[in-house]
Amino acid sequence: MSNRIGVVIPSYKVRTHILQVIASIGEEVERIYVVDDCCPDKSGDFVEANCNDSRVVVIRHTENRGVGGAVLSGYQAAIADDIQIIVKVDGDGQMDPALIPDFVAPILLGEADYTKGNRFFDLEKIHAMPRLRLFGNAGLSLLTKISSGYWDLFDPTNGYTAIHRDVAKHLPFDRISSRYFFETDMLFRLNIMRAVAVDVPMHAKYGDEVSNLKVSAVIGEFFVKNMCNFFKRIFYNYYLRDMSLASFELPIGTLLLLFGLVYGCYRWIGTAHAGIAATSGTVMLAAMPIILGMQLILAFIGYDISSTPKRPIHSKLGRDPRLLPKRVAS
Numbered sequence: 641m642s643n644r645i646g647v648v649i650p651s652y653k654v655r656t657h658i659l660q661v662i663a664s665i666g667e668e669v670e671r672i673y674v675v676d677d678c679c680p681d682k683s684g685d686f687v688e689a690n691c692n693d694s695r696v697v698v699i700r701h702t703e704n705r706g707v708g709g710a711v712l713s714g715y716q717a718a719i720a721d722d723i724q725i726i727v728k729v730d731g732d733g734q735m736d737p738a739l740i741p742d743f744v745a746p747i748l749l750g751e752a753d754y755t756k757g758n759r760f761f762d763l764e765k766i767h768a769m770p771r772l773r774l775f776g777n778a779g780l781s782l783l784t785k786i787s788s789g790y791w792d793l794f795d796p797t798n799g800y801t802a803i804h805r806d807v808a809k810h811l812p813f814d815r816i817s818s819r820y821f822f823e824t825d826m827l828f829r830l831n832i833m834r835a836v837a838v839d840v841p842m843h844a845k846y847g848d849e850v851s852n853l854k855v856s857a858v859i860g861e862f863f864v865k866n867m868c869n870f871f872k873r874i875f876y877n878y879y880l881r882d883m884s885l886a887s888f889e890l891p892i893g894t895l896l897l898l899f900g901l902v903y904g905c906y907r908w909i910g911t912a913h914a915g916i917a918a919t920s921g922t923v924m925l926a927a928m929p930i931i932l933g934m935q936l937i938l939a940f941i942g943y944d945i946s947s948t949p950k951r952p953i954h955s956k957l958g959r960d961p962r963l964l965p966k967r968v969a970s
Contacts, residue, residue: 643748646671646723647740648714650707651683654731658683661729662691664737668744669727673717675699675710683731707799708822712813719809727802735800736842743802743840751838753807753954754830756793756823757800758839780824780862787866788827789873790837791945796824800842804954807835821865828869832876836952877947886943893936900929 647669651658658674665672672695676684684698699713711728718726725744729735735757746752760777777797784796801823810833817825830837878887904926911918 644670644724646718648673648728649731650710652677652679655681655683657733658731672696673714677701677710678704706819709818715808753835753952754837755802755840757798757842758795761841783866784824787869789831806954806957834949836949886940889936889940893933896929897933
């Protein structure tokens with residue numbers, strides 16, 4: 641089967657740059673899906689009127705679904721057209737289409753199911769990124785590592801991605817977050833499927849485009865959603881799908897740590913009010929559970945890091961979709 645490549649471009653207030661983005665997409669791409677996400681600038685009509693590229697297909701939403709909803713519409717159209725590898729590129733000109741072969745290569749070589757851009761690989765270049773965005777992405781990256789289980793990935797809000805069709809078509813389209821949490825939620829869903837995701841080094845271009853994502857406005861929402869995904873992932877991977885020593889280390893370690901902290905604080909407050917020093921036995925009774933609890937939690941984290949998916953699944957799914965792990969609820 642030929643490795644047909646398609647590109648999905650969510651289109652919302654990117655009229656200034658989108659024609660240049662389309663023109664920069666190389667001949668290796670067979671189909672370009674421009675998804676007009678109920679854009680107030682009528683970008684779908686603008687592309688149809690001003691772009692003669694026969695590869696372009698315009699998809700229109702009658703209501704705004706967010707970047708995730710636009711990408712998922714593009715995925716569905718590409719799957720229906722039997723596109724094998726689906727690349728997502730933003731229409732604001734920040735992502736260089738010349739890098740598409742770099743994103744596709746690990747999938748073609750059977751090394752990955754999903755590739756994602758990483759703007760932080762070159763420490764000499766990240767000074768070009770706005771400082772607030774830099775620190776915001778660092779914080780979001782840590783949360784994403786915890787919630788998704790992909791400890792070796794960074795730059796979670798980076799939307800330059802590629803995915804194999806056999807993996808994309810098994811995604812729970814109706815449950816993936818459709819707005820700014822989309823990229824992070826995708827990683828969580830892919831980990832549940834045990835798909836292999838890898839970073840692809842890239843440089844972002846910052847010009848006169850305006851980002852619709854304000855890190856300060858979404859950090860609270862992202863924290864809550866990441867914690868929800870973390871608990872779902874732990875339950876599914878360590879208790880529902882499989883059991884291991886790590887399945888016991890986390891709850892026992894957490895209970896010991898909490899007991900030590902609560903008991904220690906209680907005894908410290910009591911002795912402070914009484915004006916007497918705590919006995920060595922009291923100190924040890926508080927300290928030992930804290931130490932043991934931390935050791936068990938660190939052991940669990942070490943196991944979780946080592947269990948990051950390593951074997952791509954798209955070839956298996958192409959042969960037998962029943963090999964896909966059962967999807968996690970909501």
